[in-house]
Amino acid sequence: MLFGEQEEGKEVHFPPEIKSKLVSLYHTLTTTILTLLPHMLDPASPSVPAITLIATFSDPSQPWTNKSTQKLFNSLLCGRTFTTVALDSSISHLLSHTIKPLFLVSSTGTAAARLSSTHDRAAMPSTFSRKAPPPPDHTLHPTANSHPWIYAHPETVTILHWVLSVLQPSPTSLDSSPLSAVKFVPLLLPPLLTLLDGPTVSSTATKCRPIACGLLRRLVLLLPETHLAPPPKGRGLGSVIWDAVFPFLHWIPPVTPVEESEVLLKEVYPTLVAVARGMYKGTGEEGKRDSEKLLDRVVREGVASTVGYVGENMVVVRVLLDALVPPPAGTKGDAEKQQDGAAEELGLIKALNIYTIKHLPFLIPFLVDVMRNPFSAMEPSVLIAAVRVMIGILTVGGGSVRLRAEETESGDEEDDGERGGWKWEILGACIDCWGNVVREEEDEGEVERGKGKGGKESRRERLEEVKRGLRRLMTVLKEVVVFIDVEGKERGGKGWEEVRRAVVEGVGIDGGEGEEEEDEEERMRREKMGLLFMECD
Numbered sequence: 001m002l003f004g005e006q007e008e009g010k011e012v013h014f015p016p017e018i019k020s021k022l023v024s025l026y027h028t029l030t031t032t033i034l035t036l037l038p039h040m041l042d043p044a045s046p047s048v049p050a051i052t053l054i055a056t057f058s059d060p061s062q063p064w065t066n067k068s069t070q071k072l073f074n075s076l077l078c079g080r081t082f083t084t085v086a087l088d089s090s091i092s093h094l095l096s097h098t099i100k101p102l103f104l105v106s107s108t109g110t111a112a113a114r115l116s117s118t119h120d121r122a123a124m125p126s127t128f129s130r131k132a133p134p135p136p137d138h139t140l141h142p143t144a145n146s147h148p149w150i151y152a153h154p155e156t157v158t159i160l161h162w163v164l165s166v167l168q169p170s171p172t173s174l175d176s177s178p179l180s181a182v183k184f185v186p187l188l189l190p191p192l193l194t195l196l197d198g199p200t201v202s203s204t205a206t207k208c209r210p211i212a213c214g215l216l217r218r219l220v221l222l223l224p225e226t227h228l229a230p231p232p233k234g235r236g237l238g239s240v241i242w243d244a245v246f247p248f249l250h251w252i253p254p255v256t257p258v259e260e261s262e263v264l265l266k267e268v269y270p271t272l273v274a275v276a277r278g279m280y281k282g283t284g285e286e287g288k289r290d291s292e293k294l295l296d297r298v299v300r301e302g303v304a305s306t307v308g309y310v311g312e313n314m315v316v317v318r319v320l321l322d323a324l325v326p327p328p329a330g331t332k333g334d335a336e337k338q339q340d341g342a343a344e345e346l347g348l349i350k351a352l353n354i355y356t357i358k359h360l361p362f363l364i365p366f367l368v369d370v371m372r373n374p375f376s377a378m379e380p381s382v383l384i385a386a387v388r389v390m391i392g393i394l395t396v397g398g399g400s401v402r403l404r405a406e407e408t409e410s411g412d413e414e415d416d417g418e419r420g421g422w423k424w425e426i427l428g429a430c431i432d433c434w435g436n437v438v439r440e441e442e443d444e445g446e447v448e449r450g451k452g453k454g455g456k457e458s459r460r461e462r463l464e465e466v467k468r469g470l471r472r473l474m475t476v477l478k479e480v481v482v483f484i485d486v487e488g489k490e491r492g493g494k495g496w497e498e499v500r501r502a503v504v505e506g507v508g509i510d511g512g513e514g515e516e517e518e519d520e521e522e523r524m525r526r527e528k529m530g531l532l533f534m535e536c537d
Helices: 016-040 048-056 067-079 084-103 156-166 181-196 203-222 237-250 258-279 284-310 314-324 335-339 348-372 374-378 380-403 422-446 452-481 493-504 520-533
Strands: none
Touching: 016 048, 016 067, 048 084, 048 156, 084 156, 084 181, 156 181, 156 203, 181 203, 181 237, 203 237, 203 258, 237 258, 237 284, 258 284, 258 314, 258 348, 284 314, 284 348, 314 348, 314 380, 348 374, 348 380, 348 422, 374 380, 374 422, 380 422, 380 452, 422 452, 422 493, 422 520, 452 493, 452 520, 493 520
């Protein structure tokens, strides 16, 4: 087996030179077959083996796909327009006779078992045994017979990925048009749930788990509310997927390796948001409250709990920040997520909207700590994400940030400079973060980081991106701090100006000048710090 995982006890070890020759021969054969395929392919009635072959080479990240086969795959799709009816029939046959048999044995005891014969949520039994049944042997010791999709057919996940990319959204549960997603739920949901519950002792299953989570998200986005909503309004498939995915919020270090946790959590959070929104799409205010309750659980039991355990792990913190406000469309490396609907719309802040304010007592101190941490400047991507999340919070909950104060501010102009509450904490975090980035840039000029000029320049670009984000944040923050009250008086302007003068001009908060004359280095530092307020003045 060149690409699939080897069954325990039956491993075949190829010497590197032999394996390299075999892989090269395999690529040559597949390239030849794909070259000949267009001459034998009928767009009006494509055969199942031909569709399977095309789907197998649809993912360029797989080891059996190289540049030549990927180019041929793209030409097949562009040069041959399959009729929707023919493609619908071929996909149905592919899922029924190729994919389904692979999961008949391994689906026992997994989340797929919670589906009834009609693929609704199965009713819970009336009585329960106090003693949990022992797990099936094949979940602890997977074999080629119990898990063929791991050993004999590693292309299974790629085929499922391609099928979901072809299917169309279904407006209703009765939609019977060609390639409608609801028609394929009985053939897709059990394999995806089985992939999600794969054996942890298998490296292939571990890699498939985040992929399966992303595929479940794609399926959720294609299904109507009547399929996802809980009974009696719907068939309850949303709660089945929720129950299967939610436990993975707790797969965090040190119990779970950092690399595995990072990849998995990136898929888990947007999938849960998609399920919470899909279950209550058009059910009015009551549905919105139910959706909000689910999202609250994600923030409390996911984000807040993870920060409490591994808040010092910058890799995990970056994942949590992206879950709150995903990177904007077009971000490098996130193209696949944009297609899966994981960008912007599936961020927790966007989904909660105004209800985000109930989580501000946790979110703002968390973000302030990240921005003020001097070591965060060594990971510019974390600061970029933290600034993006802070802007998102101020956009939806700026009024609550304005009203929250540790000290009561009066409406008198002479007392308007008191600096208590979240808004001043955020302003102080911006100033500290800017100073840390400036010092990091200065150190970058003295000590070369990275390997070669490319790594150094890329790092400088990321630091500049942090500074651009901080300027945008300052613009949003000033609109929160400085405002016109109901009586037409400006509030917060005096306090903002005092802080600005203290940072830019070296004037103390009390308005007094410093006694010592500052040197040239201090003056240059203040000029750099003054750039933070450039877009606000």
